[in-house]
Amino acid sequence: MRTDGRLARMLHVLVHMGLLGGRETSERIAQMLNTNPVVVRRTLGALRDHGIVESEGGRGGGWKLKRSLDQITVLDVQQALNEGxxxxxxxxxxxxxxxxxxxxxxxxxxxxxxxxxxxxxxxxSTTLAHIADIALAEGIGSAHTQ
Amino acid sequence: MRTDGRLARMLHVLVHMGLLGGRETSERIAQMLNTNPVVVRRTLGALRDHGIVESEGGRGGGWKLKRSLDQITVLDVQQALNEGxxxxxxxxxxxxxxxxxxxxxxxxxxxxxxxxxxxxxxxxSTTLAHIADIALAEGIGSAHTQ
DNA sequence: CTTTCCGCAACAATAATTGTTACGATATAT
DNA sequence: ATATATCGTAACAATTATTGTTGCGGAAAG
Structure with a gap:
């Protein structure tokens, strides 16, 4: 059975967005996740419906966190993605x-x-700020050193 | 995603076999599970490889428990089915x-x-004997009252 | 030597996420 | 206004794991 990677992917991208601070396009986020912009919209759309991020269309648009990293728990993200x-x-x-x-x-x-x-x-009991701390302790937090 | 029903199916059929006591053919077991004899052989084959059941071919053959219900735990069955x-x-x-x-x-x-x-x-910590006790407390344990 | 079993290979059916293409809607810049 | 950058969404193929099914072979009992 294929593993459902949406939770891990969203944690990954939300922490990046929190560390970067600004707005990100689906295109750039897709690159962070090695995938397609449509997949990003599909998944981030669920988080928007739960008040975790917000989106704006048109030139200069993109995705932005609606709360800070210490105000988002892993459970928030999980429940936005899967009600079951x-x-x-x-x-x-x-x-x-x-x-x-x-x-x-x-x-x-x-x-x-x-x-x-x-x-x-x-x-x-685990916030995204906690994940960010671990990442920062290990290496540079906002760069993809691949 | 489809749920992997092998563990539940095997618990079900092993308890029946324990309560009935004798040898059962793949055909009869398939009826207990509403499925095909080949599926039964495929799955019970894994349990045989782990010493939980034994099989005999030919006329009068079939499947039999190799240990009693109180000597088989849910973990034993789980590990026989899935090493991961x-x-x-x-x-x-x-x-x-x-x-x-x-x-x-x-x-x-x-x-x-x-x-x-x-x-x-x-x-x-859960043996198949425990499951059998629950079933017997609720109703007739060896019949399919469907 | 026939019948009753299991053993096993091969392949279609099913189900869920992911990947991809295409087209529309909307907001911004010029 | 008009071109451009973005998200929104529908539709469909790709992938992966279990289940279901058919067919043929092998072994044991009578």
Whole structure:
């Protein structure tokens, strides 16, 4: 199964935008992400709908953070991208009335719900400013030294 | 993304096999799972390679548990089916040398590794006998009342 | 030696994200 | 006004993983 890379990509680009401070076009952001401007609009559009960034069309337009890095958590970004659960219990629906299938599913559900709760708590307590600090401690934060 | 239903399906069928006690053919197991005998062989084959079940060909053959239900944990089944991680951190690989991307990935990795550790602990402490108990408490455990 | 099993290869079906092209809408500069 | 730079969106191919299916071979029991 292909991994859904949207969360990581958005964290990456939002931190860059916070460090750079100005407005960025979909074209430049696409280069940061090694991808296409349309993919950027598609994904950043979801963040705009949740008040994390704002966009302006026309000459001189582009994308800008609507809050500072310390006011955005990983959880904010995650929830803007995916309204559903992060970790989905891999339950089966072959015989919904079979007590054994229901018991198996119930055990899996319980374990996954607990793991997801822990994950969400971690997401909620991690701000993008924290990520920026780690990046700055390791190297130059705003350049792609590739 | 389609959910990987193999773990839930295997828990389901292993508990049935434990409760029934005898040998089951791929054909009958496929009916329990609403699927095809080939899919059953494919998946149970992995469990055989890990010593959870055994198979015999020819007339009177089929599949049988190699250990009792209280000697098989959910973790055993999970690891037989998938050698990799259960929860994969959705990291990005767009600019591997970019400190910001690395910092984002590191934060995600750390959170997911912690969540997976909790999940594995839960899997390890849950036996198939436990699932069977839940099923028996709710209804008849060996019949498909559909 | 026939029937009943599993073993395995090959390929279509399904589902989700990503990548790409094309066209429209809008705002700015000249 | 008109050209230009941007986002907005629809449509479709590419990719990837599991599932479903068919077909043929091998092995064991009777």
């Amino acid at each position: 659960a992060i970790i989905t219990a891999p339950i089966s629906r072959d015989h919904p009335n079979c007590p054994v299938e229901r018991a198996s599913n119930a055990v899996l559900e319980e374990a996954h719900v607990a793991a997801e709760a822990q994950l969400l708590a971690k997401y909620a | 991680a259960i929860i994969t951190a959705p990291i990005s690989r767009d600019h591997p040398n970019c400190p910001v991307e690395r910092a984002s990935n590191a934060v995600l990795e750390e959170a997911h590794v912690a969540a997976e550790a909790q999940l594995l602990a839960k899997y390890a």
